[in-house]
Amino acid sequence: MDEQTVPVQIKGLRDGLLITIGNGEWAALEAALLEQIHARQSFFRGARIALDVGSHILRVNELVALRDRLSDRGVSLWAVLSESPTTEKTAQLLGLATRISKPRPEETRKFAVDDLGNATALFVNKTLRSGTRIEFPGHVVVVGDINPGAEVVAGGNVIVWGRVRGMVHAGAKGDSSAYICALDLSPAQLRIAEEVSAILTPLKSPRPEIASINQDGKLQSSPWEPG
Amino acid sequence: MSAKIVTITSGKGGVGKTTAVANIAVALASLGARVCCIDGDIGLRNLDVVMGLENRIVYDIVDVIEGRCRLRQAMIRDKRLPELYLIPAAQTRDKSAVSPSDMVRLGDELRNEVDWVLIDSPAGIERGFRNSIAAADQVLVITNPEVSAVRDADRVIGLLEAEEKGSPSLILNRLNPSMVRNHDMLSAEDVLDLLAIRLIGVVPEDENVIVGTNRGTPIALEPKSIAGQAFRNIARRMCGEDVPFLELDNKGSLWARIQRMTGRK
């Protein structure tokens, strides 16, 4: 059977099952998956599954509905793998893993935005609460706070219109010219490229700051000077 | 009238979920409402103990869901308040005996029987947590003024937002005003500044809460208790009343006087 004709492929993993969903209409594919589970109830009961949804774009309500339907059948969803940044973000918001320990055999995962070069930014219009992790190959703009326990990892720069109290990593692929700026920078930790700074002296009265790597190769922050 | 379903959850364990459910339930019932509590902590039931109803259990939530009894048979009536009920958790089953859609069905059935359904959630963010919020119209997140508890509350609030459950309200439990004064504890402002959700109650640290827990007599039944008052105020705020917050940190306040009288200040 070749991949095109199989809507739902199931493979065993070390710590669960990997189910790959093919192309087509989501509702029909979901129904096909649930049907398979129904047909092999005893096999699936108690199973832990990672779902590879390919390029399907899934929103919170769709993923929640699927997770509940799976849970009704005794199947727990622990990871969702996707090429779509939207779907990946949805999965992260729901606290699902978006990576499984072993990378997928055929390919290393690629975001579609890699082709667009450095000019791409992910716009996050909310406060990132503890347990949320945003990973993006381009720049990340957050309008909101990054709370303790939340993480942002960006290939490019990270701009935060709010407070940074969690972990931020800019230039994560090695770009040491990347920078992080925020209205209030009192993070648990900042990283730029390979440099890690555990504590930047918090300011008594916060003002906008920018953190970057200086001539000596050290990560430092300084107040943002307009003009 | 159709009941409102409210879940109390926290992320971190031991911060006072069960205590809050029991106390808010007796407070609502004392106001004349019909209230049913559900112990959602399958396998670790203890709401029945805190409410003093342990020895009356015949059927539990899994019996209702699996059709071994009718809903009414599993609703244990409180011995003090006529319209207060408890559906206990199953002690000998695990969380997988219940699914989110079971909880929605159970909640819908209860809507015609009472005015309020209060659901006690297990600790964590796993299946039991998701079961307990599945039917909720409103969620109350409870935390202690401790960094780790607040961090977990933040995580839970994020999950609730992602599940499109609307913004939850916050109960801050076990606040110790003298520790806050000495900067040994996060203040209500510190916690609210981070969590940025509506505050619905601040309950002081009070050892009588533990005494009440052990006796099966929720402190909200004690007219003179400040902690009991704090829980009663939460119930009134849930009913839409605008109740001012207790002044826990005023030296001239009753709370401070009691502290001085009992030599704890």
Ligand SMILES: Nc1ncnc2c1ncn2[C@@H]1O[C@H](COP(=O)(O)OP(=O)(O)OP(=O)(O)O)[C@@H](O)[C@H]1O
């Ligand atoms: N305001 C308070 N002052 C003093 N003690 C309290 C207060 N609130 C709760 N406690 C005590 O804290 C302990 C834990 O409370 P409780 O069992 O309600 O927490 P929980 O969140 O339901 O725990 P679990 O996660 O294990 O279900 C109990 O001994 C209880 O009596």
Ligand SMILES: [Mg+2]
């Ligand atoms: Mg409990």
